Amino acid sequence: MKSIPSLVAAGAALAVLVAVPAAAQxxxxxxxxxxxxxxxxxxxxxxxxxxxxxxxxxxxxxxxxxxxxxxxxxxxxxxxxxxxxxxxxxxxxxxxxxxxxxxxxxxxxxxxxxxxxxxxxxxxxxxxxxxxxxxxxxxxxxxxxGFRNITNSERPIVEPSDLEGLAIRTTPNPAHIKAFETWGANPTPMSFNEVYLALETGAVDGQENPVVLIHAVRFHEVQEHMSLTRHAYTxxxxxxxxxxxxxxxxxxxxxxxxxxxxxxxxxxxxxxxxESKSLEAMKAEGLQVEENPNREAFMAAAKDVTRAAYVEEHGSELLDRIDAAR
Structure with a gap:
């Protein structure tokens, strides 16, 4: 007959064997x-x-x-x-x-x-x-x-001045907020899951996201215009x-x-x-697309300003390395 300690040891060993598959799962x-x-x-x-x-x-x-x-x-x-x-x-x-x-x-x-x-x-x-x-x-x-583009329910966006006074949903990222302030819009950060309702109810006039994502989440159903600014990559x-x-x-x-x-x-x-398929599908559903906005004007208004704000806080080392990878 096994002693009590040996029984305990055997039970512990069995427990380990049983536990191994469970732990691996x-x-x-x-x-x-x-x-x-x-x-x-x-x-x-x-x-x-x-x-x-x-x-x-x-x-x-x-x-x-x-x-x-x-x-x-x-x-x-x-x-x-x-x-x-x-x-x-x-x-x-x-x-x-x-x-x-x-x-x-x-x-x-x-x-x-x-x-x-x-x-x-x-x-x-x-x-x-x-x-x-x-x-x-x-x-x-x-x-x-992907590369972000601007949609809104008010008017075509060709120049930065066309954004004047529009409430545009952005991410909470300081670079995004600063850019839209520079272009004259009212940037309105909010969670992505709140955007469709905000657009539908007019709480904001527009938003900015890549073409494929805009189509996938059906933002074009509650927007009239898109401008292919490709102003930032995410x-x-x-x-x-x-x-x-x-x-x-x-x-x-x-x-x-x-x-x-x-x-x-x-x-x-x-x-x-x-991307091209999503763009054509949204056009077919009535979205008005400005394919040639003045990207140079958008760049001139925001690139140096937002970059300077970043460098002031974090230095230029990372940006220099990114520029060198062009």
Whole structure:
């Protein structure tokens, strides 16, 4: 007959054996801001599929779109605290935590998508990812929102003066707010999930976002005009709670990083593929599109002013590195 201590030891060993599969099984919640018809949701599904296949189901991912788990600032807090495992959030909403990131939202900073990708995917991007780690977040992939354009319900926008007096929803990013103030508008920061109703009720006259996103969330239904200003590029990041990430095996961490990067490239390709189709579809539904606004005038009015404000607070090192990547 086994002694009491040996029985206890055997039971403990059995408990460990039983616990191993349970500990290896991980269900991760992934939150994002956009609708299920968006490129972001398509990329999230791409990420989910790759992770679940490559981990043989040890890691499963549940996707929570359209601010289901809270607005963007809430999702940033949730990821940092660990109440949300992962989220896809636009760069402007991280600037409250990492103010240096305001640089990426400066008007006319990036001359092309390729310029933005060289910055985000290269050594500068590695520096930025380090800032996220210091704030309790692991970047799994550089995703995309894209180049922003202005819509409104009042009039065509060709020159900056056409924005005079219009209430335009912006992100809370200081660079976005400063630019629209410089152009004579009344910038009105608000959460993305509040924008459609604000446009529909006339609480704001317009907003600014990329073509594909505007179409996906149906903003054109409550706007009359779009102007293709492409005045700023917005990156998005797939981020994960750092402690949660560090608690995975090395192999699992590598899979998440590779799947996050692959999904980011998938979204970039999808944005490029959908842009012209989205534009034509919105025109067919009655949206009046100004395809050749005076971008030089918009640039002249806002680029130097917003850049100087950033340099005064954060210095020019990051901007110099971004310029060198042109």
């Amino acid at each position: 991980q269900q991760l919640r992934l939150a994002h801001y956009a609708s299920t018809s968006s490129t972001t949701h398509a990329a999230a599904e791409h990420f989910k599929e790759e992770v679940e296949q490559r981990t043989d189901g040890e890691i499963t991912v549940s996707i929570h779109p359209a601010h289901e788990l809270g607005d963007d600032p809430s999702q940033v807090r949730g990821v940092r605290l660990g109440t949300i495992d992962m989220a896809v959030i636009g760069n402007p909403f991280f600037t409250a935590v990492i103010p240096e990131l305001n640089a990426l939202d400066l008007p006319f900073l990036f001359e092309s998508p390729e310029h933005a990708y060289r910055v985000l995917d290269g050594e500068i991007g590695e520096t930025i990812h380090g800032w996220f780690q210091e704030e309790g977040m692991q970047v799994l992939g550089n995703w995309e929102i 990156a998005a990041y797939l981020v994960m709670n750092r402690a949660k990430f560090d608690g995975l095996t090395e192999e699992q961490r590598q899979i998440l990083l590779e799947a996050g990067q692959n999904a980011g490239q998938f979204e970039r390709d999808l944005v490029a593929e959908r």
